Amino acid sequence: MLYAFSTSELMDRPDLWQAVHSLRHSIFVDEMGWDDLRRPDGLEIDQFDHEEATHHLVVRNGELAGYQRMLPTTRPHLLTEVLTDLYEGTPPCGPDVFELTRYAVAKPYREGRWGVSSVGSELIAGFIEWGMTRGVDKVIIEFEPMWVLRALQLxxxxQPLGYQRTYGRQQVVATLLTFDETTLRTVREKRNFDAAVLAQGEPDFIGYRKAS
Structure with missing residues (x-):
């Protein structure tokens, strides 16, 4: 299941907060080579972990298996403040557009091709469900170009917003993804799982297992 937390709610759970920022550091700094984000405490935290951010956590077997962060585009966000060379013209914004950042699947849960495991598809289904209950039908996401085709298949x-650039060890392109009920149905068909993934309450959590 996928659980949605505000930043303050996440900070009220120090075990989850620690696991989230440790997973982010492991993936975006250690794996992807975003060395500007490196910290001696092994936690990845930035200025966008603010009070209007929403954190999506997938918990499996009591462990943090996946994560993503949703940022409103009605205030400064990653694309407009940091990744400004990824767009041409004016990036889309509004209450129906969020930026999806820090999409991450922990190594022990990457059983699928391209890392699209059941956890990864749960994150995708989760942000669609979360958005559709809030009048949000678009996300901006910065990802590898191959994911544009994958998104179309789903x-x-x-809609690419600019040209691809190199960040760390990755080629990255900013893309606007628009979704609806057909998208959600397709994602569920690919997952072979029809039930909603967005959960209420808090997860039973043991810890975060960092793969070697």
């Missing part, structure tokens, strides 16, 4: 309308 029935997202995918």
């Amino acid at each position: 029935r997202f309308l995918a």
Whole structure:
């Protein structure tokens, strides 16, 4: 299941907060080579972990298995403040557009091709469900170009916002993804799982297992 937390709610759970920022550091700094984010405490934290951010956590077997962060585009966000060379013109914004950042699947849960495991598809289904209950039908995401095709196969309308650039060890392109009920149905069909993934309450959590 996928659990949604505000930043203050996440900070009220120090075990979850620690696991989230440790997972982010492991993936985005250690794996992807974003060395500007490196910290001696092994936690990845930035200025966008503010009070309007929403954190999505997938918990499996009591462990943090996946994570992503949703940022409103009605205030400064990653694309407009940091990754400014990824867009041409004016990036889309509004209450129906969020930026999806820090999408991450922990190594022990990457059993699928391209890392698209059941945890990864749960994160995708989760942000669609979360958005559709809030009048949000678009996300901006910065990812590898191959994911544009993958998004189209899942029935997202995918619109690149600029040219691809190199960050760390990755080629990255900023893309606007528009989704609807057809997208959600397609994602569920690919997952072979029809039930909603967005959960209420808090997860039973043991810890975060960092793979060697």
